[in-house]
Amino acid sequence: MPAKYFIIIAAFLLFYPSWALSGTTNRVPPGEPQKLFPLFEEHYLAGAALSYEESSAAMDSFLAQGEALLLSIERSALSYLPEKLDKLRLLEIKICGRASAEKRFAAKALTFIYKARRRMLHLSRTWPGDNTPVRDALYRTLSGGRLASEEVLVRLDDLMLSPLIMLGEGKSLTPAAVVQGIKVHSGDVLISGGGGLVSLLIARGNARPGKYSHSAIIYVDDETGEARVLSSFPFRGTVKMSLAEYLERSNYSAILLRPASYVPALREDPLLPHKAASFIWHKAESAPASYDHEMNWNDDKRFFPEEMILTAYNSVGISLWAEREAPMPPVLIRWFDSLGLSGHTFLPPSYLEYDSHFVPIAEWINKEALGDERLTFAVMDALLHSAAMGAEVGYSYDEVPLALLAKTWSVLAGYRGRQPSVPDGLSPFEALRIRTLSEKVIPVLREDTRRVAHWFKEENGRNVNYLELRKIAEKALQGRKNDLEGYFKTYEAEIVEYLR
DSSP: OOHHHHHHHHHHHHHSOTTOSOOOOOOOOOSSOOOHHHHHHHHHHHHHTSOHHHHHHHHHHHHHHHHHHHHHHHHOOGGGHHHHHHHHHHHHHHHHHHHHHOGGGHHHHHHHHHHHHHHHHHHHTTSOTTOHHHHHHHHHHHHHHHHHHHHHHHHOTTOOOOSEEEOOOOOOOSOEEEETTEEEETTOEEEESOOOHHHHHHHHSSSSOOSOOEEEEEEEOTTTOOEEEEEEETTTEEEEEOHHHHHHHTTTOEEEEEEOTTSHHHHHOTTHHHHHHHHHHHHHHHSOOEEOTTOOTTOTTEEOHHHHHHHHHHTTTOOOOSOOOOOSSTTHHHHHHHTTOOSSOOOOGGGGGGOTTEEEEEEEOOHHHHHHHHHHHHHHHHHHHHHHTTOEEOOOGGGHHHHHHHHHHHHHHHHTTSOOSSOTTOOHHHHHHHHHIIIIIHHHHHHHHHHHHHHHHHHHSSOOOHHHHHHHHHHHHHHTTTTTTTTEEOOHHHHHHHHO
8 A cells, every 4th residue: 555545544543533432331221122023923823823703803803992992092181192002002013913814804904004093193283292201102103003014014925005005185275286196285295215324324213213214395386287306315415306206216115294284374374385395496496405414404505305394394484393302322322423423413204204294195115125124124223222332333444545535526526516426514434434334234234134034934934023133133243243343343242131
């Protein structure tokens, strides 16, 4: 290696040590005890042991209990809601467990899950936003129902399912267009999967881990009737595309959300969503913004996707993301820092699914890609748990000179009005850590986890559930400790303790 590279690396080591995050002895619990999948498996086995007639009677009984519970929740006093919502969550797990043992019950089970989700979101608009026990219980119920329904889809390989699920109706007076077989309105919001590493980290590494890692806003021209999707992407900045292009980019995993007509501001001016979309559309046209890796929503010259939506609706006096929480557990903040995610107050896209300003209209489900998506989430969760116990992200010193050169070239490109190749706000060393995770650590762990999951299916006659998949990913990380040394520094004793 040329001498000048050694000088650069020496200076780098002095001011930017590669292991900037020292190991910690803090023990952070992995989260709420996982009771969902053991209960799911219990009812899967119970259903498999019964005749069709017995299973049908049991399913009808569970569904009747569910209907009664929904009615009880609707009439419940606020103080009883957490307990009743948790009962609903457990009942949904039982229903889906039984359905996974008998394909003929899957439609009934999924219909109930979607109905319960719509009902809970509708009722929750009247629940106080500052009542943490109720909001936490609502999150547990909605996320638990989603996990259970997706487990049915994964377990029943040959189940036929429409890729577009209608979740409800939302009145809107803003300009509209029919695209991809669905009517969209100006100001509608999309939250989706298929985000990059940083988006996935934010989706999973917060107080309420979610499924969706990207977002966008829809603008419908009131003269031409053309609908376009506006979002922001690393290396591209603000991007305008068709709904079909957006769905393809998100691997057809997305939810369409519509501003709720009962929001007081919309009662006074029903066109506010269109005004919000128009504001951000024309702003992007007049001064295309680069991608804001720092996620500073006070800087309107650079946007990350959620900041774009926040800015759009702020312009008409509607404040979104009332719960702007730091990542959970707190020790992850230092790990996020090492990847350039400064600020520590993020806007997770999945939070909009539970935001009372919106009603869910439709959901695109890519059943074929669901298994691969769960694999990525399992590996990501394993990495985040390891990070909470002190794991650190590193990189190869040999790549530092090229990273410095790439950042310099990127800055010069920005001055010339081009999109930077290294996003603004991201140092070359933070970019190296992100590249290490996305190109060297995660692919290896995904392949190891996939191989064991395939063996599990051959041995047990079924796909692994998500809890089992996550444990496989955690063991894969432990087993790769030596291979990944220098890229991802783990602490074996702490990981082993967690796995016990």
